[in-house]
Amino acid sequence: MKPKMNLPGILVIHGPNLNMLGKREPEIYGATTLDEVNAGLGEKGQSLGLQVDTFQSNHEGAIVDRIQAALGCYQGLIINPAAFTHTSIAIRDALLLLKIPIVEIHLSNIYKREPFRHKSMIADIALGQISGMGVFGYTLALEALANVVKPVDNA
Amino acid sequence: MKPKMNLPGILVIHGPNLNMLGKREPEIYGATTLDEVNAGLGEKGQSLGLQVDTFQSNHEGAIVDRIQAALGCYQGLIINPAAFTHTSIAIRDALLLLKIPIVEIHLSNIYKREPFRHKSMIADIALGQISGMGVFGYTLALEALANVVKPVDNA
Amino acid sequence: MKPKMNLPGILVIHGPNLNMLGKREPEIYGATTLDEVNAGLGEKGQSLGLQVDTFQSNHEGAIVDRIQAALGCYQGLIINPAAFTHTSIAIRDALLLLKIPIVEIHLSNIYKREPFRHKSMIADIALGQISGMGVFGYTLALEALANVVKPVDNA
Amino acid sequence: MKPKMNLPGILVIHGPNLNMLGKREPEIYGATTLDEVNAGLGEKGQSLGLQVDTFQSNHEGAIVDRIQAALGCYQGLIINPAAFTHTSIAIRDALLLLKIPIVEIHLSNIYKREPFRHKSMIADIALGQISGMGVFGYTLALEALANVVKPVDNA
Amino acid sequence: MKPKMNLPGILVIHGPNLNMLGKREPEIYGATTLDEVNAGLGEKGQSLGLQVDTFQSNHEGAIVDRIQAALGCYQGLIINPAAFTHTSIAIRDALLLLKIPIVEIHLSNIYKREPFRHKSMIADIALGQISGMGVFGYTLALEALANVVKPVDNA
Amino acid sequence: MKPKMNLPGILVIHGPNLNMLGKREPEIYGATTLDEVNAGLGEKGQSLGLQVDTFQSNHEGAIVDRIQAALGCYQGLIINPAAFTHTSIAIRDALLLLKIPIVEIHLSNIYKREPFRHKSMIADIALGQISGMGVFGYTLALEALANVVKPVDNA
Amino acid sequence: MKPKMNLPGILVIHGPNLNMLGKREPEIYGATTLDEVNAGLGEKGQSLGLQVDTFQSNHEGAIVDRIQAALGCYQGLIINPAAFTHTSIAIRDALLLLKIPIVEIHLSNIYKREPFRHKSMIADIALGQISGMGVFGYTLALEALANVVKPVDNA
């Protein structure tokens, strides 16, 4: 799972139900699918000199597994934990192992939604948080990481 | 106070104590002063086709006055309410009058700080929130607004 | 996974530990196994002109996957989320995608049990809730759905 | 007030403002009046071999009186306590005297409404609860009681 | 109970213990009795072109009955729910049926009294609230209703 | 309702469901009926030189009416508010009018029961409270009042 | 700032953002501007034999200054603290110095709005509160003060 090129690697993790992006209610969430988001992140990454890998799962355990597998392989991580934002201590604990900068992102403004969505189990261990900007928020998150990640010299 | 050029205008408001940016504890907050931040926003704005105005005050009332004066003059607003984030209903009410997209920004990750800083009186009326990215967060906020603000044709 | 006949389809989802039904403590929960419950639902469905599919898992992610797969395939859904009732925002989010009537059911009266079982993450997005009626509650839930689901004409 | 026939008796109690059912806002609550609900319960009861008596009052004390008068006369009780659901300890205490199975019913889904409607003073002493099914919920409640009430032999 | 004249009708409801007004502790509550208050409201109503009916009860159920009976008969309602302010969901539900402007009034300033008097079950469904003005508050409430009630043409 | 003899009068008020005393579950509450309790209070009163009147109702409003009617007629009052203990501000307000010593009594130890029974709306306006002593508590309450009520000289 | 005539003086204070009244969203708040409100209060005052002065500021400190300057100059005060209602202890403390009757007014019904608007820092030190009546509430407040303010004899 290690990025193959000599570019600094960024892992992007999408939480539960994000695989439905662009397939349901395009009038609300837009017509962009998760595949298109991921492709866009890859291109944006290249322009920033970053190698981008992506992962989506509806299973908390699978996300924990993926984060553990990322140990030592990436310079930064972007996570949209979706529903797990508010409840998953296991993802928090896995992220704590990584010791790399993490950007938490939410498509919607979580403060406009139900009170149980106002609390994040991730926020205080992340570098920062971006919310409410829709899929453009992923681009901002990548820029934010590019701003703190040092280029690696693998030659 | 209306932007003079035909570019869409963005107002950037800095709350209390942000005038000290770069003058105290550069090892923590960096050596960039607020003037430099504002200059950078102006340049970034130009590259995005946006006219950027800035304002800072330690006085809640002065910020309310400035927001009211912005009525009908701008296409978007960026606010770092600093200490007023957590207490100012007056600023919230003034922002509600504007009916333009608002991006809330915090230099530090407010979820790593005292519990009274976790609650924002602005978050649920903003388009979105960016926190923890330092002064680079202003750049991201400007990009986010550029992404939603339509170019104006003043000819 | 689409129901094959021209009858309106109902999906029944059983949450964690319900696979043990009838196998443990029959003096408390009765001797009816989950297979027998499912068979009974199939028969009752036929008498009501409904096609019934069932699913059980101890994995939150598998339940989310199954709900997503149900998109566009069913006219109604019955869910006994068991332990996930009180904690799973991911299941809530998946159910929100379906836009079909949902009946939440609990075998026991959750208000006679520990306080953490009094709160449901599903209740406010369901059509209604039935609790405390034992396995007979499934029959009631199916009748309730039959009462609101319109017959489909697939001819 | 004792049921005259040799059938097991079921008492149905309707709380405050339910006398207005079908008379106001038929587009919301339907056009069925309480008299029609009661008539339907009588017929459904007969088909299930149950004698059904009904009672409505806007007075908490009158409901307590009626429950006390039911002592030893019925095999089951259905109650839609309406506004008294959330506040009446007196009705709870009266119901506790009866020692017969009780089904609590709400026309609307109380978890979609104001927070003060989420708490029931009756739920933990009832056999079970049915909510959100409209007037059809009464039919389900009667079936649920029929399922647990043993036929009486008064010959 | 319908007002006999062609004037817009206003119903005034006094809650529990208000029948003792002027009979106990005149040094505190003044020497004006409830009869005198009602007479004054009648006169004030006439000067405003309003027909005023009044009702007092110590029985929550009787107040609910009276509100139901008012359906379609009045253009506005003034209520001093007294002790029921803080607990009666039944009165709230009855008032919700009316669909006419309601003014809530309290003789004393409820925010100077015990904390359990600070919460009103009526306030958020009323047009507005007047408290602390003594019996003069009834006059103000009538003026407030006159300001929003359209004259009726019964000719 | 005024006591006819020249002895100081004590009014004893029994709240909802206390009319069932001794008729249900004698193994728990004992076999003494409310009539026997009242008769015993009359005799005990005579031995203490007190005239005792009693009243029971399941209707909060009727209890408020009875308390208002007691104005100026009694030297003391004993109240077992039962279920109304925890919710009735109307009874509290009526009792506040009396300006005579009040003893609150509970047959059971309310602190051994559900949390919602731990809070009394009467306790802080009573002289004192006696709980957990069963029907003997009435006798103690009468003694307590006899200890503070001055003999009246009606000659 | 002392009223020049021999009439009892009333000071009316408008809190933050009220200077925008009538200038924004007339379909919601009406087309009446604050100047028109103030003019109307002057006229109404004259008809009641009261001298009315008015003041508006978006600055909490300026409102505190104005209240202090009112010491000994007015017989009553009307305040619509707007956003400061819920947070300003400084205004509360200044008002406490005045020792004159104060009427708190809100244009909207604050109990229909966000929970943080339900708490007033002023309510328990005011004579009373009027909310939800729109700009007509100012007229009612003036009448309420006229009812308690004694005419002054400055001759």
Add this chain to the structure above:
Amino acid sequence: MKPKMNLPGILVIHGPNLNMLGKREPEIYGATTLDEVNAGLGEKGQSLGLQVDTFQSNHEGAIVDRIQAALGCYQGLIINPAAFTHTSIAIRDALLLLKIPIVEIHLSNIYKREPFRHKSMIADIALGQISGMGVFGYTLALEALANVVKPVDNA
């Protein structure tokens, strides 16, 4: 410490600061000293056929010691835990060892005092509670115990 006579023994425990009874503020607490209270309890006990021992301490540990020493020596216990009422789990635990009826007594009405005095660590393990009756409460407590304690036959 075992009672010497063949009468059922009652231990009376007075908590901290009760040794000052009658010595300070007689206008509030009366002029009766603790010695006089104890003497009165002894006499009252004799008239009821009970042997009464008393104990006072300002030391929680000493009270625990005394309760432990009472094991097997008494048929009932009266305790006025005073300040320890609200905090001492150690006294609660010691009382739990005794397995005899316990009456908790407070001279003042604890519900009229500071909120921290409303919670008792003893109430739910006592037979019952008497509060607000002053020193006469001890007499009532003794009567209450006499009512439940069976005479012992030590012959």
Add this chain to the structure above:
Amino acid sequence: MKPKMNLPGILVIHGPNLNMLGKREPEIYGATTLDEVNAGLGEKGQSLGLQVDTFQSNHEGAIVDRIQAALGCYQGLIINPAAFTHTSIAIRDALLLLKIPIVEIHLSNIYKREPFRHKSMIADIALGQISGMGVFGYTLALEALANVVKPVDNA
């Protein structure tokens, strides 16, 4: 999965992220890997006459599956639920099925960590809890179970 030998069987379950033990931050958690812990438990078990099986997963559902599979196969269970300690009702429900003694163990002292780690969903259904002793806690837990588990005679 049944232990093959005639020794009483103990199942040891390790929750999420414990597979990383000894692989990350050995200076904090020590250099012992989970494999070594498991090996050590096997040896310790033998010395105590116990057969030890172990299981680790990052998936809540997999842990529920494993517990269900343990039904009737073990005399005791040790569980370090890690992040699931604080949130998993599903694991609680599965453990409740087993009816064997359970020891809950935490490597770190959970009371020194974030408040959300202070609450355990398992603690009140376990025999007991051991925390803060590092990997040595597993040895203590095994001894504790050995102390209560009766030797089995499978001959």
Add this chain to the structure above:
Amino acid sequence: MKPKMNLPGILVIHGPNLNMLGKREPEIYGATTLDEVNAGLGEKGQSLGLQVDTFQSNHEGAIVDRIQAALGCYQGLIINPAAFTHTSIAIRDALLLLKIPIVEIHLSNIYKREPFRHKSMIADIALGQISGMGVFGYTLALEALANVVKPVDNA
């Protein structure tokens, strides 16, 4: 604003409404005016070898401005934040910039007043707090600072 002499400088800040000291209710707060307090502090400072500057404002923003202007000019700061004690995060943030010992003072005992006055936003960043000693508290605060401030050698 820098102290002109070679003495260590102390800045004393008085919050809102303290300018009224001695001018209102001298029977409560004493007849000492703020000018007299400041003069006394100057004299006391001289006797302690300290240069004392003072500042009062009703404007939170002005106090923030003044604290910022004090950067690098003083060895210690005394602040009586008055009403801002409980709400001003902006003042807290400004004080945090100073990095000099701060003594918080309150004339009255804030724990005897309304609950909202019990919480200080300043207390945990101050050296210490003095409350309840009236204007003499300023003298004590100055002594406390003199005890920790080192003499400066500006020669």
Add this chain to the structure above:
Amino acid sequence: MKPKMNLPGILVIHGPNLNMLGKREPEIYGATTLDEVNAGLGEKGQSLGLQVDTFQSNHEGAIVDRIQAALGCYQGLIINPAAFTHTSIAIRDALLLLKIPIVEIHLSNIYKREPFRHKSMIADIALGQISGMGVFGYTLALEALANVVKPVDNA
């Protein structure tokens, strides 16, 4: 225990663990022992014309005893209740008996420590509170008392 000289007497009470002052962690708490503190208070007292007695105990009961013994013997009291600050109602009750000015002192700033140390059971009955000034706080407390205690004339 009465002070022997004709000077006004001040009693200083030190709570639990303060006997270890200066003996442990001198780098934190300083090297001053409690004996030295007491000696310093004696000298400072003399210079202020006050007779100072001191007392320390780790036993709550002993402190209550000592306070009771102080009745009528002192003109003022200084107490550092240490750990008992937050829990001892018994000490509060004893202090309430004294009717002399009390100054509460804490060596450390209790608002910088664990939340359970922020609440004082003494603060609202004391004249005032001094915290965070180390042992110098005792000197300030003595000065504060000297400022309010009138010289006694015992000649």
Add this chain to the structure above:
Amino acid sequence: MKPKMNLPGILVIHGPNLNMLGKREPEIYGATTLDEVNAGLGEKGQSLGLQVDTFQSNHEGAIVDRIQAALGCYQGLIINPAAFTHTSIAIRDALLLLKIPIVEIHLSNIYKREPFRHKSMIADIALGQISGMGVFGYTLALEALANVVKPVDNA
């Protein structure tokens, strides 16, 4: 109180009511007395190369005294604070002075008992906690300490 031999010393402290161990309710707590527990700990200690001293008191102050006397004398401490677990800040403060590893032990599972027993004032300053294992828990605690205490060389 220093251990006489050259072995590392362990102090074991038993809180209130533990002196009754084995003397009351042996069917619940077992027949082992505290003396037998202490003897067993001595023997176990010897086998582990540890010198064990024990102490029990019902007096919080005596326990504080004993802990202070332990300063510099022991390598580890085991404490079963019993009722003081939940309330004693004084014991916490004394333990904080010791700077040696502390193991907190509870015979019963405190999470199965009343909610006020779920909070420990000691847990976050201890090395770890063992609960629910009965008197065997002392043995485990001693082993846990042996695992961290280094042998001392007193030769």
